[in-house]
Amino acid sequence: MIEALGGDGGLALRDPAWLALLFGLPLLAWLRARRGGVVWVVPFASHWSGGPGAARSRLPVLLLFAGIALLCLALARPQSVSERRFAQSEGYDLVLAIDLSGSMYAEDYERGGKRLNRLEAIVPILDAFTARRAGDRIGVVVFGGRAYTLAPLSFDHAWLRRQIERLRIGLFEDGTAIGDALALAVSRLAIGEHATGDTRKGGFVVLLTDGASNAGSVAPLEAARLAKARGIPVYAIGAGRPGLVPMPVFDERGAKLGYRQIQSDLDEPTLQRIADETGGRYFRAADSDTVDAAFAAIDAEKKIEFDARSQLRSEELFAWAAGPGLVCGVLAFALAGSGRGAGGSA
Numbered sequence: 001m002i003e004a005l006g007g008d009g010g011l012a013l014r015d016p017a018w019l020a021l022l023f024g025l026p027l028l029a030w031l032r033a034r035r036g037g038v039v040w041v042v043p044f045a046s047h048w049s050g051g052p053g054a055a056r057s058r059l060p061v062l063l064l065f066a067g068i069a070l071l072c073l074a075l076a077r078p079q080s081v082s083e084r085r086f087a088q089s090e091g092y093d094l095v096l097a098i099d100l101s102g103s104m105y106a107e108d109y110e111r112g113g114k115r116l117n118r119l120e121a122i123v124p125i126l127d128a129f130t131a132r133r134a135g136d137r138i139g140v141v142v143f144g145g146r147a148y149t150l151a152p153l154s155f156d157h158a159w160l161r162r163q164i165e166r167l168r169i170g171l172f173e174d175g176t177a178i179g180d181a182l183a184l185a186v187s188r189l190a191i192g193e194h195a196t197g198d199t200r201k202g203g204f205v206v207l208l209t210d211g212a213s214n215a216g217s218v219a220p221l222e223a224a225r226l227a228k229a230r231g232i233p234v235y236a237i238g239a240g241r242p243g244l245v246p247m248p249v250f251d252e253r254g255a256k257l258g259y260r261q262i263q264s265d266l267d268e269p270t271l272q273r274i275a276d277e278t279g280g281r282y283f284r285a286a287d288s289d290t291v292d293a294a295f296a297a298i299d300a301e302k303k304i305e306f307d308a309r310s311q312l313r314s315e316e317l318f319a320w321a322a323g324p325g326l327v328c329g330v331l332a333f334a335l336a337g338s339g340r341g342a343g344g345s346a
Helices: 016-034 045-049 059-075 118-132 157-165 178-190 220-229 268-278 290-299 318-338
Strands: 002-006 009-013 078-086 089-091 093-099 109-111 114-116 137-143 147-154 203-209 234-238 244-250 256-263 282-284 304-306 309-316
Touching: 016 059, 059 318, 078 318, 093 118, 093 147, 093 178, 109 118, 114 118, 118 157, 118 203, 118 290, 137 157, 137 178, 147 157, 147 178, 178 203, 178 220, 203 268, 220 268, 234 268, 234 290, 268 282, 282 290
Parallel strands: 093 137, 093 203, 203 234, 234 282
Antiparallel strands: 002 009, 009 078, 078 309, 089 304, 109 114, 137 147, 244 256
């Protein structure tokens, strides 16, 4: 990649090797000048080269060569590159642990007269974390019967939102491995420069689940003790309502057939104990002030200092060369085919 950057950015060529093709143009022009007959087998060859003694127009050939040069430039992928610099800032490191187990299908929420499942009910909470906490690094852990890292800690919240939008219930093995997810989230926070000894400053886990752990190799309270030992508070947000709740029934193609009533498996006592054990707090997803209360609790803690960041943003410019290049090529063939250039000078 070739770059020409000033203080606020500049131009760059992503694949400059394509420009080597330009060195062939002088060779083709030289061969054309030395040969009196047709050199290439192309449409309307007689108009390109002219017969012996015939006056030949240079315009079609010049247009063709210009078109080839512009297409080579387009293949080199010119880009406009701008550099954005960020001063040193303060904030928090947050890992969101999101439950995608089958029990999250339960539709015990309603908004605007429409039933919502538990994942849909917590989406506004997820959106709030990625949209309203611009100064924080956020990572994402997802879990079902096992836990996986979807995204490491990142300032790129727009990218995180796109990843979260792709989440679907049942993406992984069925089950609810809360302990594994919490332990994985703690391990993601343990990595980095803000760990002092065995403790972690400015790091939090936000656990969003329906709370009934039935899978995994780590018990939820065991994972909570690990978080406590690392000084990482856990803010647990319980999704679901107690009692009988409607669970949708699907056919083999995933179409909803109807509902059956099941006993809710929301385990609020365990979530409350996890929060109490680690110095965090427990919230209900049904409460309208859940997000604000969670943010207020997090913001009461001491922030950590992040290093200054810079980010390069690039915009593709190849279309500005490819478009005129194709136009030049089409005009060259059109003029040669019509014979309009036959009266030009040699």
